[in-house]
Amino acid sequence: MSIKLKALLKSPWVFHLSTGSCNNCDIEILDCLTPRFDVERFGMLLAGSIRHADVLLVTGSGNRKCIPRIKKLYEQVPKPCVVVAIGECSLSRGMFIDSYNCPVPVDKIIPVDVYIPGCPPKPEAIIAGVVKLIEKVKNKK
Amino acid sequence: MKYIFYLIVYGFALTAAIGLFASWIDRKVTARVQYRVGPPILQPLFDIVKLLGKENLIPKGASRFVFLAAPVVGLASVILVSALLWLNVTKPGASFLADIIVIVYLLVIPSLSIMMGGFASANPFASLGASREMKLILSYELPFVLAILVAVIKAGFSLRLGDILVYQAHNGAIATNVSGVLALVVAMICVQAKLGLVPFDIAEAETEIMAGPLIEYSGPGLALYRLMKNMLLFTLPFFVIILFMGGLKFDGINILYSTLKYIGLVALITVIRNTNPRVRIDHAVRFFWGPLMMIAIIAVVLALKGL
Numbered sequence: 001m002s003i004k005l006k007a008l009l010k011s012p013w014v015f016h017l018s019t020g021s022c023n024n025c026d027i028e029i030l031d032c033l034t035p036r037f038d039v040e041r042f043g044m045l046l047a048g049s050i051r052h053a054d055v056l057l058v059t060g061s062g063n064r065k066c067i068p069r070i071k072k073l074y075e076q077v078p079k080p081c082v083v084v085a086i087g088e089c090s091l092s093r094g095m096f097i098d099s100y101n102c103p104v105p106v107d108k109i110i111p112v113d114v115y116i117p118g119c120p121p122k123p124e125a126i127i128a129g130v131v132k133l134i135e136k137v138k139n140k141k
Numbered sequence: 142m143k144y145i146f147y148l149i150v151y152g153f154a155l156t157a158a159i160g161l162f163a164s165w166i167d168r169k170v171t172a173r174v175q176y177r178v179g180p181p182i183l184q185p186l187f188d189i190v191k192l193l194g195k196e197n198l199i200p201k202g203a204s205r206f207v208f209l210a211a212p213v214v215g216l217a218s219v220i221l222v223s224a225l226l227w228l229n230v231t232k233p234g235a236s237f238l239a240d241i242i243v244i245v246y247l248l249v250i251p252s253l254s255i256m257m258g259g260f261a262s263a264n265p266f267a268s269l270g271a272s273r274e275m276k277l278i279l280s281y282e283l284p285f286v287l288a289i290l291v292a293v294i295k296a297g298f299s300l301r302l303g304d305i306l307v308y309q310a311h312n313g314a315i316a317t318n319v320s321g322v323l324a325l326v327v328a329m330i331c332v333q334a335k336l337g338l339v340p341f342d343i344a345e346a347e348t349e350i351m352a353g354p355l356i357e358y359s360g361p362g363l364a365l366y367r368l369m370k371n372m373l374l375f376t377l378p379f380f381v382i383i384l385f386m387g388g389l390k391f392d393g394i395n396i397l398y399s400t401l402k403y404i405g406l407v408a409l410i411t412v413i414r415n416t417n418p419r420v421r422i423d424h425a426v427r428f429f430w431g432p433l434m435m436i437a438i439i440a441v442v443l444a445l446k447g448l
Binding site: 002003004007008010011035038040041043047048049051052054076078079080 | 168172175176177178179180181183184187188190191194195196197198347351352355356357358359360363
């Protein structure tokens with residue numbers, strides 16, 4: 001594995017994108033940063049600007065207004081980057097599956113690397129998902 | 142050839158190593174204050190290495206040359222100023238006439254480089270952050286210079302860092318006098334603003350304008366800016382220690398004292414940053430030009446009286 005990817009796994013900075021979720025997933029993501037879970041132990045920081053980020057966390061159902069913005073943000077992340085879909089809405093649109101406003105799940109819009117199910121997923125589940133992501137990147141390259 | 146070696150070893154490598162370590166102390170103390178565990182010791186290095194390996198995006202409409210040159214300018218000035226400061230430790234007496242003036246000028250350039258980068262990146266948030274940074278420079282620069290003036294007056298109106306160190310070696314640290322203590326307080330608050338840490342992280346205000354001037358920087362540009370800031374976390378307390386606390390010495394038991402002085406100042410900066418809210422830019426300007434300026438003037442007058 002190259003030193004580039006090794007360093008990336010040691011300090012993944014996350015950017016948090018809500019595409020019309022009910023905010024529960026967002027609150028659970030922020031829970032990971034609190035003293036109880038403290039993901040800064042693994043070097044994860046919440047980046048304010050998309051250009052600083054390595055990991056794009058997508059929550060919410062990805063409605064029609066959001067789709068162009070998701071694409072735009074994905075183009076703006078400096079590569080190499082990974083995308084994590086968090087919550088039932090972004091995985092499969094959840095209860096909005098029949099809605100006129102949510103035509104496709106998030107992974108039909110941008111390539112998603114890790115899916116974390118739950119409504120909302122617990123912080124433990126999010127951390128377990130990120131561990132799987134790290135394993136995946138390690139094995140891929 | 143000797144100078145290049147000096148710049149690379151002392152100016153860059155040693156300063157960067159200590160600066161990265163100091164930024165780890167900063168993050169670890171912050172985490173402990175918040176009852177967290179905090180990052181591992183090599184975390185700042187990982188961040189820099191990771192950012193160096195990322196893609197460098199240049200925003201549409203940005204001034205390409207200035208956008209790319211700004212972080213290099215800032216880093217270069219920090220390397221230069223730390224080499225000048227190390228000179229007083231490695232070769233006492235080798236400093237040239239009026240090197241304090243050069244150092245004060247060079248210490249402004251990192252802030253200027255952040256402004257350059259902000260204005261060049263064609264982003265409204267970045268412009269806003271850069272204009273805030275400009276106001277902040279205007280506000281803290283005068284009290285900082287007045288605080289330095291106290292040390293200059295104490296050392297018999299000598300603008301040479303070497304003379305200040307010689308004076309302190311004979312008469313005890315300047316911070317043992319009343320005027321010295323006042324000047325040290327003023328200088329530390331100005332250092333906080335120079336480092337851009339809370340309560341004066343107005344330019345970078347993460348909750349208001351994302352990352353301020355750095356918002357469009359990605360990859361290597363951001364890495365250079367972070368490295369510059371981490372190195373400043375060593376350079377500025379080092380300058381304050383030379384001016385007011387007798388400088389750093391590395392022989393015998395003095396190693397312990399020097400380390401304690403430096404770690405103490407970094408811990409102080411961190412505690413200030415963790416126990417204060419961010420002030421607004423007009424409050425910051427009023428604070429620096431009002432109360433802090435008064436304290437600085439009182440310190441200068443006391444120093445002239447010989448206290």
